[in-house]
Amino acid sequence: MRxxxxxxxxxxxxxxxxxxxxxxxxxxxxxxxxxxxxxxxLREELxxxxxxxxxxxxxxxxDPDDPFDIDDVAxxxxxxxxxxxxxxxxxxVATTPDEVLVHWNAAKxxxxxxxxxxxxxxxxxxxxxxxxxxLVGRAAGVGVTPDASGPQPSSGPHPSSGPQPSSGPQPSSxxxxxxxxxxxVSLARxxxxxxxxxxxxxxxxxxxxxxxxxxxx
Numbered sequence: 001m002r003x004x005x006x007x008x009x010x011x012x013x014x015x016x017x018x019x020x021x022x023x024x025x026x027x028x029x030x031x032x033x034x035x036x037x038x039x040x041x042l043r044e045e046l047x048x049x050x051x052x053x054x055x056x057x058x059x060x061x062x063d064p065d066d067p068f069d070i071d072d073v074a075x076x077x078x079x080x081x082x083x084x085x086x087x088x089x090x091x092x093v094a095t096t097p098d099e100v101l102v103h104w105n106a107a108k109x110x111x112x113x114x115x116x117x118x119x120x121x122x123x124x125x126x127x128x129x130x131x132x133x134x135l136v137g138r139a140a141g142v143g144v145t146p147d148a149s150g151p152q153p154s155s156g157p158h159p160s161s162g163p164q165p166s167s168g169p170q171p172s173s174x175x176x177x178x179x180x181x182x183x184x185v186s187l188a189r190x191x192x193x194x195x196x197x198x199x200x201x202x203x204x205x206x207x208x209x210x211x212x213x214x215x216x217x
Contacts, residue, residue: 001054016059023052083107117214118142119207128199135203135210142213146206 004011026049033041057070084107087094094100115121118138126134136146171177188195 001051001058005055005058011055014055014059016056019052019055019059023056026052080111083111117211119210128196128203132199132203135206139206139210142210142217144206144209144213146202146209 006012026045030042030045030049033045037045053073054070057068057073061067061069082089084104085100086092086103086107087100092103094103112121118141119135122131122134122138124131139145171180185195187193188198
């Protein structure tokens with residue numbers, strides 16, 4: 001990495017912001033390798049993702065005001081993992097995954113005392129579906145649960161031969177959940193709606209509900 005940064009003209013000019021699209025792309029390629037690739041694919045894509053970490057660290061090391069390098073990144077990570085695993089590195093006890101999560105969340109809360117809302121720290125640039133899962137989990141922490149049934153589509157003239165959202169039993173597996181979600185996306189396409197935008201707009205409403213609940217509490 002040091003040689004590339006010093007000798008490659010393109011790499012010399014790259015900034016943290018310039019690298020963001022590559023970081024996103026490499027992350028998705030790792031996911032694809034995990035879900036449908038080979039062991040060789042996964043090994044290669046993990047290397048590409050690691051290169052992004054090394055690249056960002058090399059850029060950060062040259063910052064004139066607040067430099068840090070890959071060793072500093074590793075040290076910060078190590079200290080965090082030690083704090084969040086007191087059942088491993090200290091005298092706490094955790095015999096179930098739920099008990100581990102209690103220790104993890106307690107350590108995280110202590111680290112983030114400056115945060116004033118459960119919504120703080122959630123990156124809004126996440127894809128809408130991943131963001132929804134994250135926000136629903138945070139909302140549950142303050143007693144806000146969005147209506148799982150949601151508004152029902154109007155019965156206007158929208159003929160379709162494609163999959164339709166079921167009004168019957170709820171999905172009982174991830175496979176059935178995928179079918180139901182695909183049906184909703186299909187419905188959105190047929191009616192000229194933007195599924196991503198629709199979910200993001202609903203999430204903004206959920207955030208308002210969470211902040212209102214926090215204010216009341």
